[in-house]
Every structure is written in C-alpha cells, then in structure tokens.
Amino acid sequence: MTGMLARFVRAAFAALLLIGAALAAVPAGAAPLVIRVGYAGIGPGGSKFVPGLAGVISGGRYLEQAFADTPDVTVEWFFFKGAGPAVNEALASGQLDFAFIGDLPSLTARAGGLKTKILMATNARDNLYLVAPAASSISRLEDVKGKRVAQFRGTSTHLTTERVLTEAGIARADIQFFNMDDATALAAIASGDVGAAFGKAIFLTLVEQKLAKVVYTTKGDPSTVTSSHLLVREDFETAHPDLVGRVVTASVKAAAWASDEANRETLFELWAKSGTPIGVFRADYEGQRLDYRLSPLLDALLIETYRYKAAQVKQLGLVRRDVDLDGWFAPKYLHAALKELGLQNRWVRYGADGKPLGS
Structure with a gap:
C-alpha cells in the first residue's frame, strides 16, 4: 500500500507539473x-x-x-x-x-x-439649429436678445452656440440662458416656457409637428x-x-x-x-x-x-x-x-x- 501511495503521489505531482507548464505556455x-x-x-x-x-x-x-x-x-x-x-x-x-x-x-x-x-x-459636421415656437415673433438670430433661451451646457452644441453668437456680435449677457437637456428643452418650447432653443436635429421633431420653426442653422458652413x-x-x-x-x-x-x-x-x-x-x-x-x-x-x-x-x-x-x-x-x-x-x-x-x- 505504501508503494502504491508513493506512486500515486508521484503521478499526481507530475500531472501538476504538466498543468503548470501548460498554463505558463499560454500567452498573456x-x-x-x-x-x-x-x-x-x-x-x-x-x-x-x-x-x-x-x-x-x-x-x-x-x-x-x-x-x-x-x-x-x-x-x-x-x-x-x-x-x-x-x-x-x-x-x-x-x-x-x-x-x-x-x-x-x-x-x-x-x-x-x-x-x-x-x-x-x-x-x-453636425448642424446646429435655433428653433422657436411656430407662432413666435422671433424670425432671425438677432431676435433672441432679451429672450429666454434653452441650451444644453457641457455638450457639443454649447461651443458652437457660443461661436455663432460671437460671430453675430450678440453678447451672452443679452440672452437669458437656461441649462436644459434636450427632452426638457423640447417640452419647454412646446409649452412656451422658453422663447427659443439651440440644439441639434432632435429639435426638428417639433418643426415636423408644426409646433416650432427653424430660425437659424449652421447648415452649409463647414467651420x-x-x-x-x-x-x-x-x-x-x-x-x-x-x-x-x-x-x-x-x-x-x-x-x-x-x-x-x-x-x-x-x-x-x-x-x-x-x-x-x-x-x-x-x-x-x-x-x-x-x-x-x-x-x-x-x-x-x-x-x-x-x-x-x-x-x-x-x-x-x-x-x-x-x-x-x-x-x-x-x-x-x-x-x-x-x-x-x-x-x-x-x-x-x-x-x-x-x-x-x-x-
């Protein structure tokens, strides 16, 4: 029995060595x-x-x-x-x-x-849009002065909005900006809680529903x-x-x-x-x-x-x-x-x- 046990231990040990060698051969x-x-x-x-x-x-x-x-x-x-x-x-x-x-x-x-x-x-080259309620008096970019405007700060549309305003000579202080995500801004435009909103194509949803109109877009300007x-x-x-x-x-x-x-x-x-x-x-x-x-x-x-x-x-x-x-x-x-x-x-x-x- 002692000899058989010794042979079993040696065989088990050899098997472990083979397994270890195989694992070591696997690339990291x-x-x-x-x-x-x-x-x-x-x-x-x-x-x-x-x-x-x-x-x-x-x-x-x-x-x-x-x-x-x-x-x-x-x-x-x-x-x-x-x-x-x-x-x-x-x-x-x-x-x-x-x-x-x-x-x-x-x-x-x-x-x-x-x-x-x-x-x-x-x-x-995503387009930026400025939309306003369909019945709004806002008809051009400059008309947002003094208005309540939605903007999703911290996103890719933020800097484009700022550039558009700068190139149009409109100071940020001339606009009452409200930080809203797209879903909130869409609801605010539809309800009239804000006068306009800057954003991507998602805002064309309201245009398709005839609840809003496009006032301005960067479409066609690659810069x-x-x-x-x-x-x-x-x-x-x-x-x-x-x-x-x-x-x-x-x-x-x-x-x-x-x-x-x-x-x-x-x-x-x-x-x-x-x-x-x-x-x-x-x-x-x-x-x-x-x-x-x-x-x-x-x-x-x-x-x-x-x-x-x-x-x-x-x-x-x-x-x-x-x-x-x-x-x-x-x-x-x-x-x-x-x-x-x-x-x-x-x-x-x-x-x-x-x-x-x-x-």
Missing part, C-alpha cells in the same frame, strides 16, 4: 479581456439604438464582429443619460476604454488632465459645426495597440457603409429606432451628402476647429488651464484602416480654411 494576451465602450447618450429604454455613426456601429454590431474570431475578447457597450460629463467620469475612473463623445466634454476633460487619444471623427469623435484611454492604447487598431478598422467600415448614398433610407430607418421620427433625419441631411457629414477623417479643418474651441473653453471660463492639443490626435490607426480597406480616397479632406484640398 490570451487572458479574457472586456473592451468597454461608452456613448454620450442613450436610446429608448436604455437601448443601443442611438443616432449618428455610433448608432451604426452599435446597431450593426461592427465591434462585436471584429472580435468574433477572438473568444477571449468581448465588447460591452454603456450608454449614458448624463451625456458627455457622465462619460468623462467613467473614463476618469477607469470604467471605460473607448468613448463616442462630443468636442466640449473632451476638451474640458483634457484640460483637467484626463489622458486620452482621439482616433477618428464620428459626426464631424461652424458641432463635432464628435471616438477616443481611447491612453493607458489602454499603450497596452493594446492591436485591439485599438481593430476597433478603428471596424468603425471605419461602419463609416463607409453609412456614407454610401445607396444606404441613405436604410440608415435613417436605423436611426429612427432611437425614437426620433425618420422625417427629422431626412430634413437634417437634406442637401448634404452622407460622406460630408459622416467623414471619419482627422483632417486640417477638424483639427483647426478643435484649436478654436480649445481657446473658447478657456475664454469662457469653462476650464482654468489651457487645453494642450499636442499629441492628442492619433491618426495612425485611421490611416492604417483606410489603407487596409482601400478607402484612402473615400472622403474629401478639408483644409483649415474650410475648403476641400485640391479644389
């Missing part, structure tokens, strides 16, 4: 990894159906498909009712790796020391736009550059599909799942090409727009420190994706002056 990269992706907004009932390029990527499961052959890597999406500020908090606490977010919250986070890298544009982008936490990018490349490539694939005019109605139908009527998207994109609005390029115009807004946030007192843009943009992943997918000439590049390069 094979450990399970969850890629956490955030979006500054939320769909109906907390769903993933949101407008914009992020909605195409999440709704079409582009990221999940990119890692379908890598079972140790999974993708989780998080949608934030608190918009950009809430996403920043999640990034700062290490709860997110990537985020689809607007320019202002990213600029303020950058000034506060949050280390991220901008990988590509997602909605490079005065609201912008959003895909960014990654710097430490994640340093640790997993290969995964970052795959996320960007998948996102560029989505941008190529969304930029195809043959997909216009299908695209709007997908976005309509966000709860916004399809007619709103048709009106917002009327007269504008999809590849103009949904370009992923980090071109000279986009970077110049961010430089302007970086100065704005300091001037407006939204941050105490200068926003350092040096090293913030990381276009190498985008360039690699465009080359891999054969899309180097798919989108028009714009110069800092707002004119197409080569025109």
Whole structure:
C-alpha cells in the first residue's frame, strides 16, 4: 500500500507539473479581456439604438464582429443619460476604454488632465439649429436678445452656440440662458416656457409637428459645426495597440457603409429606432451628402476647429488651464484602416480654411 501511495503521489505531482507548464505556455494576451465602450447618450429604454455613426456601429454590431474570431475578447457597450460629463467620469475612473463623445466634454476633460487619444471623427459636421415656437415673433438670430433661451451646457452644441453668437456680435449677457437637456428643452418650447432653443436635429421633431420653426442653422458652413469623435484611454492604447487598431478598422467600415448614398433610407430607418421620427433625419441631411457629414477623417479643418474651441473653453471660463492639443490626435490607426480597406480616397479632406484640398 505504501508503494502504491508513493506512486500515486508521484503521478499526481507530475500531472501538476504538466498543468503548470501548460498554463505558463499560454500567452498573456490570451487572458479574457472586456473592451468597454461608452456613448454620450442613450436610446429608448436604455437601448443601443442611438443616432449618428455610433448608432451604426452599435446597431450593426461592427465591434462585436471584429472580435468574433477572438473568444477571449468581448465588447460591452454603456450608454449614458448624463451625456458627455457622465462619460468623462467613467473614463476618469477607469470604467471605460473607448468613448463616442462630443468636442466640449473632451476638451474640458483634457484640460483637467484626463489622458486620452482621439482616433477618428464620428459626426464631424453636425448642424446646429435655433428653433422657436411656430407662432413666435422671433424670425432671425438677432431676435433672441432679451429672450429666454434653452441650451444644453457641457455638450457639443454649447461651443458652437457660443461661436455663432460671437460671430453675430450678440453678447451672452443679452440672452437669458437656461441649462436644459434636450427632452426638457423640447417640452419647454412646446409649452412656451422658453422663447427659443439651440440644439441639434432632435429639435426638428417639433418643426415636423408644426409646433416650432427653424430660425437659424449652421447648415452649409463647414467651420461652424458641432463635432464628435471616438477616443481611447491612453493607458489602454499603450497596452493594446492591436485591439485599438481593430476597433478603428471596424468603425471605419461602419463609416463607409453609412456614407454610401445607396444606404441613405436604410440608415435613417436605423436611426429612427432611437425614437426620433425618420422625417427629422431626412430634413437634417437634406442637401448634404452622407460622406460630408459622416467623414471619419482627422483632417486640417477638424483639427483647426478643435484649436478654436480649445481657446473658447478657456475664454469662457469653462476650464482654468489651457487645453494642450499636442499629441492628442492619433491618426495612425485611421490611416492604417483606410489603407487596409482601400478607402484612402473615400472622403474629401478639408483644409483649415474650410475648403476641400485640391479644389
């Protein structure tokens, strides 16, 4: 019995050694990894159906498909009712790796020391609208002086609104601004509690219902736009550059599909799942090409727009420190994706002056 016990112990010990050797041979990269992706907004009932390029990527499961052959890597999406500020908090606490977010919250986070890298544009040229109740006497931008006006502060429309007012020579002190999220502002316009509201295409919902009218829009001006982008936490990018490349490539694939005019109605139908009527998207994109609005390029115009807004946030007192843009943009992943997918000439590049390069 003693001999049998000894042989059993030796066999068990040998087996443990083999198991240990096998575990040691597994590469560190094979450990399970969850890629956490955030979006500054939320769909109906907390769903993933949101407008914009992020909605195409999440709704079409582009990221999940990119890692379908890598079972140790999974993708989780998080949608934030608190918009950009809430996403920043999640990034700062290490709860997110990537985020689809607007320019202002990213600029303020950058000034506060949050280390991220901008990988590509997602909605490079969103239009800004000023709407007023249909029966209002407000008929032009200047008429908002002395009026109660809704504005969602801290979001990507904030800085565009400020630029529009500055270029029109309208002082902020001349307007009674009220900080409201989109849902609250929509209700306030419909009820007449405010005289006007600045915001994105969601406000065309009231126009479609004939409860409001468009007083002013930035449509057609490539320099005065609201912008959003895909960014990654710097430490994640340093640790997993290969995964970052795959996320960007998948996102560029989505941008190529969304930029195809043959997909216009299908695209709007997908976005309509966000709860916004399809007619709103048709009106917002009327007269504008999809590849103009949904370009992923980090071109000279986009970077110049961010430089302007970086100065704005300091001037407006939204941050105490200068926003350092040096090293913030990381276009190498985008360039690699465009080359891999054969899309180097798919989108028009714009110069800092707002004119197409080569025109």
